Amino acid sequence: MGLPVKTQLRYWGIAAAVLFVMLWAMGHVLLPFVVAAAVAYLLDPIADRLERLGLSRMWAVILITMMAALAFVALLLLLVPILIQQGTQLINTAPEIFSQFLNFLSSRFPDLVDEDSVLRDTLNNLGEMIRARGGELLNTLLSSVRNVVSALVFMVIVPVVSFYLLLDWDKLVARIDTLLPRDHAPTIRHLAREIDVVLSGFVRGEAAVISILAVYYSMSLVAVGLPFGLVVGVLTGAVSFIPYIGAILGGTISIGLALFTFWGEPLWIGAVILIFVIGQILEGNILVPKLVGGFVGLHPVWLLVALSVFGSLFGFVGMLVAVPIAAALGVLVRFAAAQYRESALYRGDAPPIVLADPDQTAIYTDPKG
Numbered sequence: 001m002g003l004p005v006k007t008q009l010r011y012w013g014i015a016a017a018v019l020f021v022m023l024w025a026m027g028h029v030l031l032p033f034v035v036a037a038a039v040a041y042l043l044d045p046i047a048d049r050l051e052r053l054g055l056s057r058m059w060a061v062i063l064i065t066m067m068a069a070l071a072f073v074a075l076l077l078l079l080v081p082i083l084i085q086q087g088t089q090l091i092n093t094a095p096e097i098f099s100q101f102l103n104f105l106s107s108r109f110p111d112l113v114d115e116d117s118v119l120r121d122t123l124n125n126l127g128e129m130i131r132a133r134g135g136e137l138l139n140t141l142l143s144s145v146r147n148v149v150s151a152l153v154f155m156v157i158v159p160v161v162s163f164y165l166l167l168d169w170d171k172l173v174a175r176i177d178t179l180l181p182r183d184h185a186p187t188i189r190h191l192a193r194e195i196d197v198v199l200s201g202f203v204r205g206e207a208a209v210i211s212i213l214a215v216y217y218s219m220s221l222v223a224v225g226l227p228f229g230l231v232v233g234v235l236t237g238a239v240s241f242i243p244y245i246g247a248i249l250g251g252t253i254s255i256g257l258a259l260f261t262f263w264g265e266p267l268w269i270g271a272v273i274l275i276f277v278i279g280q281i282l283e284g285n286i287l288v289p290k291l292v293g294g295f296v297g298l299h300p301v302w303l304l305v306a307l308s309v310f311g312s313l314f315g316f317v318g319m320l321v322a323v324p325i326a327a328a329l330g331v332l333v334r335f336a337a338a339q340y341r342e343s344a345l346y347r348g349d350a351p352p353i354v355l356a357d358p359d360q361t362a363i364y365t366d367p368k369g
Contacts, residue, residue, distance in 0.1 A: 023314045023321065031317045036161035038320060042204065043068075043162075044169045061167045065159070191331055199327040205291040206241045212287060213237040213279060217250060220275045224268055226257055240283065241303075247283075251276040302326060 023030070043064055050060035165172070180188050214237025221229030236250025254272050262268040306326035310318035340346050 020313075023318060031320070032157040033161055034317050034320050036158045036165055039158070039162040040165035040169055041200075043166055045200070047166055047169070057167060057170075061163060064166070065163055069159070191335060194331045194335075195324075195328050198331060199324055202327070203323065205288075208291045209283065209287045210237050210240055213240045213246070213283060216282070217275065217279060220279075221254060221272070224271045224275070225261075226254060226272060227261055228257065229254075232257070236279075247276055247280050302330065 046064055047057065047060045050063065051057055055063070177185070177189070214234045216233075217236045218230050218233030221233050226232070232250055232253050235253075236246050238246070239249060240246035251273075254276065255269070258269045258272040262272075303323065303326055306322040306329075307319055310322040310325065312318075314321070
């Protein structure tokens with residue numbers, strides 16, 4: 001006989017509380033293992049496909065590990081130094097850009113930016129603040145990352161744990177399946193498959209969209225000769241998972257740089273604008289429908305709420321687990337809504353009300369039943 005619903009809810013509540021306490025108390029320790037689990041989860045379909053092509057699981061994992069290591073080293077040696085250099089230069093150039101913008105406004109709208117205007121003071125202060133705080137922000141960020149987990153831990157623990165998790169992923173899933181409550185195992189398997197579909201489709205699809213857009217914007221902006229085009233393109237692609245925000249942010253920076261660099265050359269300014277128009281058409285009509293498709297279980301607003309809440313509660317490790325937890329909650333909410341629509345509370349199909357007449361010669365049924 002199954003446990004009462006209240007008892008089951010108590011046990012599941014205790015399990016959830018233990019999970020949150022562990023994340024809160026041991027987040028910095030669990031961080032490399034959470035990263036390793038995420039890497040193994042994302043690479044497991046590739047390993048399965050290589051197995052179907054005839055490779056053993058061991059050789060499939062070895063091949064994936066070698067390719068990932070080569071890609072990481074190439075990224076570290078070729079792209080990261082350029083991004084850091086251009087990002088630093090952009091921060092240091094901010095006061096000059098704002099000064100040029102002030103000169104432009106002064107020549108066109110002298111009354112708007114006179115010596116005592118609030119706009120002039122605001123732009124001057126903003127430019128100086130970006131230069132003064134930008135480097136400080138980068139140093140603080142790097143210092144925080146070093147305090148959370150050293151580079152050595154990530155370079156050693158994450159690849160090793162990812163390798164073994166990827167090697168035994170199918171066995172781990174099978175072992176977890178044997179621990180499911182027998183009364184609810186079919187339902188839990190069904191929900192787990194839905195969560196996997198939503199999460200894998202969304203994450204892998206968005207990762208592909210971000211990568212393609214980052215390459216497109218970077219190469220296009222560099223091709224037209226826009227200063228800091230590489231870092232602006234990567235930034236635009238990185239935040240493109242939020243609809244319109246990536247294009248607005250990158251477009252504003254790029255057009256501002258184009259006005260500063262190509263003033264008097266409307267052809268090149270128009271080329272920068274055209275790059276972002278084409279990018280939006282490409283993203284909205286081709287990339288997102290084809291790569292993300294119908295995986296709408298993770299709405300960007302819901303994702304941002306999850307990232308904000310878990311990030312503030314559990315730090316960086318909370319941001320890593322926010323996406324899978326948001327996917328799980330989304331699936332559970334839809335499942336609960338489906339159960340509610342099938343319930344008597346929603347349908348109103350209560351049992352018929354039977355009434356007897358005074359002389360017991362007839363029985364009436366409520367017509368609404």
